[in-house]
Amino acid sequence: MFWLVRCGQSWQWGCRVTLRRRCVALAALGVILAACSRTLPYQPDRHLPLAEAVRESEIRQRVILVGDAGDLEGGRDLLAMLGHFVHNQVPERTVVVYLGDNLYDSVDAIASNARASSALDAQLDAAAGAQAVLFVPGNHDWDAAACRARFSDGIAKLTNEAQYLEGSVRGAGRVRFVPPPGCPGPEVVDLDGLRLIALDSEWWLQSSGERTKWARANGCTNAEEGQVLRELQAALACEGPVECPPRLIVAHHPLSTTGEHGGWFSWHEHLLCAEYVPLPVFCSLYVMARKLGIARQDLGSTSYQHFVDSIFRAMAADPPLLYAAGHDHNLQVLEGSAARFVLVSGAGSKLSAVGHDDRTLFAQRAPGFMSIDARYDGQVELRVFSLGSRPVREPVYSATLQPTRDNSRPVPR
Numbered sequence: 045m046f047w048l049v050r051c052g053q054s055w056q057w058g059c060r061v062t063l064r065r066r067c068v069a070l071a072a073l074g075v076i077l078a079a080c081s082r083t084l085p086y087q088p089d090r091h092l093p094l095a096e097a098v099r100e101s102e103i104r105q106r107v108i109l110v111g112d113a114g115d116l117e118g119g120r121d122l123l124a125m126l127g128h129f130v131h132n133q134v135p136e137r138t139v140v141v142y143l144g145d146n147l148y149d150s151v152d153a154i155a156s157n158a159r160a161s162s163a164l165d166a167q168l169d170a171a172a173g174a175q176a177v178l179f180v181p182g183n184h185d186w187d188a189a190a191c192r193a194r195f196s197d198g199i200a201k202l203t204n205e206a207q208y209l210e211g212s213v214r215g216a217g218r219v220r221f222v223p224p225p226g227c228p229g230p231e232v233v234d235l236d237g238l239r240l241i242a243l244d245s246e247w248w249l250q251s252s253g254e255r256t257k258w259a260r261a262n263g264c265t266n267a268e269e270g271q272v273l274r275e276l277q278a279a280l281a282c283e284g285p286v287e288c289p290p291r292l293i294v295a296h297h298p299l300s301t302t303g304e305h306g307g308w309f310s311w312h313e314h315l316l317c318a319e320y321v322p323l324p325v326f327c328s329l330y331v332m333a334r335k336l337g338i339a340r341q342d343l344g345s346t347s348y349q350h351f352v353d354s355i356f357r358a359m360a361a362d363p364p365l366l367y368a369a370g371h372d373h374n375l376q377v378l379e380g381s382a383a384r385f386v387l388v389s390g391a392g393s394k395l396s397a398v399g400h401d402d403r404t405l406f407a408q409r410a411p412g413f414m415s416i417d418a419r420y421d422g423q424v425e426l427r428v429f430s431l432g433s434r435p436v437r438e439p440v441y442s443a444t445l446q447p448t449r450d451n452s453r454p455v456p457r
Contacts, residue, residue, distance in 0.1 A: 085375075085406060085407065085408040085410075085430075085440050085441060086400050086404065086406065086407040086408065087405070087406055087441065088400075088404065088405065092405060092443035092444060092445070093443065093444045093447075094442055094443065094444070095417075095425035095426065095427060095439075095442035095443055095444050096423075096425070096444075098417055098419075098425065098427075100133065100134050102419045102420060102421070103134050103137055103417050103418075103419060104137070104236055104237040104418045104419055104420045105137055105139070105235045105236045105237045105238050105417075105418040106133070106134055106137055106138040106139070106415060106416065106417050106418075107138075107139050107141060107235070107238060107240065107292065107415070107416040107418075108126070108129075108130065108138060108139070108140045108141065108171075108174075108413055108414070108415050108416075109141050109143060109294070109368050109387060109389040109413060109414040109415075109416065110122075110126060110140070110141075110142060110143065110370075110389055110392045110413035110414075111142065111143030111144055111145065111182070111296065111369065111370020111371070111388075111389050111390040111391075111392055112143070112144070112145040112182070112370045112371070112373055112390040112391070112392045112393060112394055113142055113145075113146060113167055113392025113393050114145050114146045114147045114148045114149075114163050114164075114167075114184060114185075114392075114393060115148050115163070115393035115394055116159070116162050116163040116166055116393070117393075118393035118394050118395075119166070119392050119393025119394075119411070120166065121411065121431055122391070122392055122393065122411040122412070122413070122431050123166050123167065123169070123170040123392075124170070125429070125431055126140075126170040126171075126413055127169060127170040127171075127172065129413075129415075129429065129437075130170065130171055130172070130173060130174050131172070131173055135173040135174050135175065136173075136175055137175060137236070138174045138175055139174065139175055139176045139177070139178065139233075139235060139240070140170070140171035140174045140176075140177045140178070141177075141178045141180065141240070141294050141368075142167055142177070142178070142179045142180065142392075143180050143182070143294060143295070143296055143368065143369055143370035143389060143390065144180045144181055144182020144183070144184075144185060144245075144246075144295070144296030144369075144370050144371070145182035145183065145184040145185060145296065145370060145371070145390075145392075146163075146164065146167060146179050146181075146182065146185055146205065146209075147160055147163055147164060147184065147185055147201075147205055148163075148184050149163070150187050150193075150201065151201075151204070152200070152204070153204065154204050154205060154208040155208060161208070164205070164208060164209060164212075165212070165214060167179075168209070168212055168214040168215060168219065169214060172214070174218065175218070176218050176219075176220070176233075177215065177218055177219045177220070178219075178220050178221075178222050178233065178240070178242065178294075179205075179206075179209055179219070179220070179221045179222070180222060180242050180243075180244070180294055180295060180296055181202055181205075181221070181223075181225070181244050181246060181296065182246060182296035182297075182370065182371065183246045183249070183296065183297075183341055183371075185201065185202055185205055185246075186198035186201065186202060186246045186250070187201045188246055188249065188250075188340075188341070195250060195251055195254040195255070195258070198250070199225065199226050199258060202221075202225035202226060203225045203226075205221070205225075206221035206224070206225045209221055220233075222242040223242055223243070223244050223264075224264070226247075226255070226258050226259060226262060226264065227244065227247075227259055227262075227264035227265065227266070228243065228244050228247040228248070228255075228259065228264070228266055228267075228272045229241075229242050229243040229244055229247075229266070229272065229275075229276075230242065230243055230266075230272065230275050230276045230279050230293075231243075232279050234289075235418075236418075237289050237290075237418040237420075238289050238290055238292060238416075238418050238424075239279070239288070239289050239290070239291050239292065240292050240294060241276065241279050241280070241291060241292070241293045241294070241364070242293075242294050242295070243272075243276070243293065243294070243295040243355075244295070244296075245295040245296050245297035245351060245369070246296060246297070248269075248347065248350070248351035248354070249297075249340055249341070249347045249348065249351065252269075256268055269354060273354060273355075273357070273358040276355070276358040276359070277358050277361060277362070279291070280358075280359060280361070280362040280363075280364055281361070281362050282362060289418075290364075290365040290418065290424050290445075290446055291362075291364035291365055292364060292365060292366055292367075292368060292416065293359075293364050293366070293367045293368070293383065294367075294368050294369070295367070295368075295369050296369055296370055296371055297341075297348065297351065297369055297371050298343075298367070298369035298370075298371055298372065298376075298386060298388050299352050299355060299356070299367055299369070299380070299382075299383065299386055300343070300352075300378055300380070300386050300403065301343060301371070301372045301376060301378075301386075301388050302376060302378075302398055302399040302400055302401055302404060302407060303371075303372030303373070303374050303376070303388065303390075303396055303397065303398050303399075304342075304372060304396050304397060341371075355367075355382070356381070356382045359382035359383055360382055363380075363382050363383055363384060364383050364384070365383070365384055365385065365424065365445060365446060366380070366383055366384060366385040366386070366387055366416075366445065367380065367382075367383040367385075367386050367387070368386075368387040368388075368389060368414070369386075369387070369388060369389075369390070370388065370389060370390030370392070371388070371390050372388050372390050372396060372398065373390050373391055373394040373395050373396040374388065374390065374391055374395065374396060374397070374398035374407065374408065374409045374410075375388065375389060375391050375398075375406070375407065375408045375409075375410065375412050375414070375428055375430065376388035376398060376404065376406065376407050377404075377405040377406040377407075377426065377428065377441065377443070378403045378404055378405065379403045379405060380403075384445070385426075385445060386403075387414055387426075389412070389413055389414045391409075391410060391411050391412050391413075391430075392411070392413070393411075395409055395410070395411065396409070397409060405441075405443065406428060406441040408428075408430055408440065408441075410430040410431060410432075410440075411430060411431040411432075412428060412429050412430035412431060412440070413428075413429055414426065414427065414428050414429070415427045415428075415429065415439075416445075421448045422446070422447075422448050423444060423446060423447060423448045424444070424445045424446035425442065425443070425444050425445065426441075426442065426443050426444075426445050427439035427441070427442045428440050428441040428442070
């Protein structure tokens with residue numbers, strides 16, 4: 045009997061060791077696969093005309109798009125690259141737009157929280173010297189990632205963030221939080237040769253009763269969905285015989301995406317989830333639930349899809365040149381429908397997997413940002429820069445989004 049007990053104990057111990065080793069091996073394999081997920085850029089055979097080599101004297105207005113930069117530890121190197129790019133090009137004609145999730149931490153007082161204030165200061169420092177800096181709210185700025193976050197908590201966090209940014213000495217009057225906290229927009233920012241239209245997309249995912257009541261009571265220009273859509277149509281409309289400048293809509297949630305929020309998951313995510321814990325069956329169920337729209341922040345959810353359908357209808361009469369957002373932590377250039385192009389530039393401090401479909405013109409899982417150049421000849425060019433792949437001045441992708449116009453403005457001498 046003694047030997048049977050010893051053998052049973054040895055067998056149990058051996059099983060535990062074997063299982064532990066298999067779990068470790070599975071986790072290691074998943075980490076390797078995750079690291080290899082679209083780190084190299086994807087480009088289909090079909091493509092837009094390449095952007096020409098740009099000379100600073102030809103740039104009428106530059107807009108830099110970077111989203112989800114609120115994790116200081118993850119975004120430090122990217123923000124350093126962004127700062128170098130802004131400082132050494134045409135800062136006096138550059139507007140930096142942070143596309144939401146500018147702060148991941150949930151704090152009551154940003155000024156007294158070193159981690160939170162450092163994250164926002166780093167973004168301000170990266171845009172030092174720029175003509176203007178715009179911060180668009182995202183779901184984390186609303187604190188919407190917290191399962192039990194109340195509407196009032198989201199408003200408080202938005203207000204704290206906006207007051208900190210707009211009151212910072214680093215901003216020196218150049219910084220704006222758009223739209224104002226708790227207001228849906230659209231907020232129109234007319235630049236030289238471009239029109240920016242900012243939306244708070246997370247507003248659409250909040251309780252309709254609470255958001256409307258708050259917006260009415262706090263001086264928002266628009267408080268109801270119908271008002272927002274009519275104002276957006278007016279901001280997009282071209283009036284009179286003069287050709288309108290290109291329209292760029294900026295928000296946090298994309299209208300389409302081949303990232304996780306659009307239901308795309310690589311196969312290794314069926315094996316690993318919850319910070320690389322090997323739970324194959326559970327992870328597959330989790331992926332399936334995400335694809336079915338169980339999470340409000342995913343494109344498949346009812347509230348998110350309602351937002352997309354509503355914005356599509358508003359853009360139909362006068363489509364903008366592009367709609368730019370973050371939310372998915374990668375870089376994507378997609379052909380659009382209501383908007384001619386959809387950009388996802390959400391790789392400011394975090395990374396997530398990205399796939400591709402027949403609309404994809406470019407996709408990469410790498411830290412990076414995008415630059416839109418409006419030239420004096422009417423041409424509008426896109427450039428995508430990612431960290432470490434090439435010198436800071438050399439994009440990983442470039443394209444001409446709008447060709448030269450006949451009624452263009454001459455280059456200043």
